[in-house]
Amino acid sequence: MSYKNFPMVPRVVFGRGSFNQLNEILAPKRLNINAPFIYLIDDVFKGNEWLTSRISLSYDDRIIFISADEEPKTSQVDALVEDIILTTKERPSGIIGIGGGTLLDLAKAVSIMLTNEGETKDYQGWDLVKNPAIYHVGIPTISGTGAEVSRTTVLTGPEKKLGINSDYTPFDQVILDSELTKDVSKDQWFYTGMDCYIHCIESLSGTYLNAFSQSYGEKAFDLCKEIFLDDSLSEIESQEKLMMASWHGGMSIAYSQVGVAHAMSYGLAYLLGTKHGIGNCIVFDHLEEFYPEGVKLFKEMKAKHNIELPKGICADLSDEEFDIMINISLGLKPLWENVLGKKWEKTITPAKLKSLYKKM
């Protein structure tokens, strides 16, 4: 029996306004004047002086604004890495990701691919990364994915949507400043928050669970209930608690796995480009048979916040298209094993998945 030696983020700052400490934190990490810091920032912050004026650019430091309208892709990482190599005199001092899960995952992947040869798609899987990544910092501006603390960076490649799971993936530094989440739209707030909630349901009811992951998952779950069902929190408290829910939810995956919602939403993402948060919500809404209590509570939260999920997104798909989604989903074996144990293939057949996708 061998247990994972889990890598934790070695440095974390938590606090409203802690983003102001970024320059001070980075300064001692600068290798030399030819090794810049590269900031990958969600392009919703383009022209947002409130945020960008607090980033002090020196020497060849550079901001690259990136749209999070689409899920992050392996080809996108390859292009970013090539651009960075071509335009910097030396390997960067660090990569700083500022945004939601998409930007955080891009920052992790770019920092890995700057020190590892070949194409990003070749590293999708478990423990395929050979060299330590360069110093990378994660600063979430949307809460829920757990990308700030997790050991993966989930990317859509030519053949699959799958994470680069490795000991070199986690950030070296995370800054948790809930003030950065204040302008997230209500829908996005809900979808990404539900990503955390769904993580917890999947992790807590999974076969992989142990006491470590359970304690983190339960705390994230309790926080989600408080945030999405109670009315007792101020706006700031709610933002701070959702940031912690995301953190604990991400930690709960350490010795666990996600489940049906993630496995199926990866299929939607691969074929239709459905984004992760909303994709999980669309799937989870139909998973009563797997997670009866969890789905009931989810529907309460959805009603309370007047969230309308898209309907009929699979209505016009061909059989070939269904097969593509089903194959992507069935390929995520650890997720299905977490749901139903070693014999999961007896229950989860292509026909079963097709009938579920058809409801969506």
Place this chain on the structure above:
Amino acid sequence: MSYKNFPMVPRVVFGRGSFNQLNEILAPKRLNINAPFIYLIDDVFKGNEWLTSRISLSYDDRIIFISADEEPKTSQVDALVEDIILTTKERPSGIIGIGGGTLLDLAKAVSIMLTNEGETKDYQGWDLVKNPAIYHVGIPTISGTGAEVSRTTVLTGPEKKLGINSDYTPFDQVILDSELTKDVSKDQWFYTGMDCYIHCIESLSGTYLNAFSQSYGEKAFDLCKEIFLDDSLSEIESQEKLMMASWHGGMSIAYSQVGVAHAMSYGLAYLLGTKHGIGNCIVFDHLEEFYPEGVKLFKEMKAKHNIELPKGICADLSDEEFDIMINISLGLKPLWENVLGKKWEKTITPAKLKSLYKKM
């Protein structure tokens, strides 16, 4: 406004039997054959083949058995460091602490003092350590202190009982194997578990609290209630959950502080040598006015497990002795400020502390 950039333990293994992975984890950390691993182990494990046979000693590796009957002292750290320097050819590859809070704190302190000049007592305080410690590993065999995850190592010096609080203090690696706690005596199990419970009460009701520390403290508190008041857990579940309670309780101190029980029990420890776990229990039992709900629940736990606390330990003390305890306690300003805010000195007078100590 500046928030602490908190150092987290960068590697953690959790799992029943994970102690078996120790040799595999250490192997790549060996600097050379002249740089041994030094194991500091609670002497209750002397002759315990079940534990020691799993430690593979190579080259100049060495086990030092240490009694945890007394609280760890700065002079003890100085002596250990001198002994290690005199008997090793090169600076060790690592220090591995195996035991309860006493052994874990000794391992942290020794690893710091091997790379920092002068006497241990000179580093008691906040952020006085200049050089990174050598690689150090913590393996708890009693759960509750949070020493496995905290940023301090609490030592009794010639002038004070106070921690070496620094970014270099936390372990580089922790192994959480609840099986190692299976032979802890019932009294010790209770006292050390209550150290965690009392941490949580002090942290959650303190003025320093933020959402980060609150979420960890609440989880540790919930786990303590489950372990010490419910009857639904198996022995193994209870051991695993207490290990996680200790972990989360330690994390909850990141942006918080302990309070009255710790401030006063440090006085008992300094003057009378009262050990930390039982000392906190003795003090906390009399703190209804500060923590009414917390003390009520503590008394329920005490009754449920038939724990008899010593009484009258301050009965025969002289005025001078009371003054010594009171001065030690009043010196812990951050703790008192956490309890009552900036104006704590209006309430916490020497006379007030004396009246409390007299009850114990």
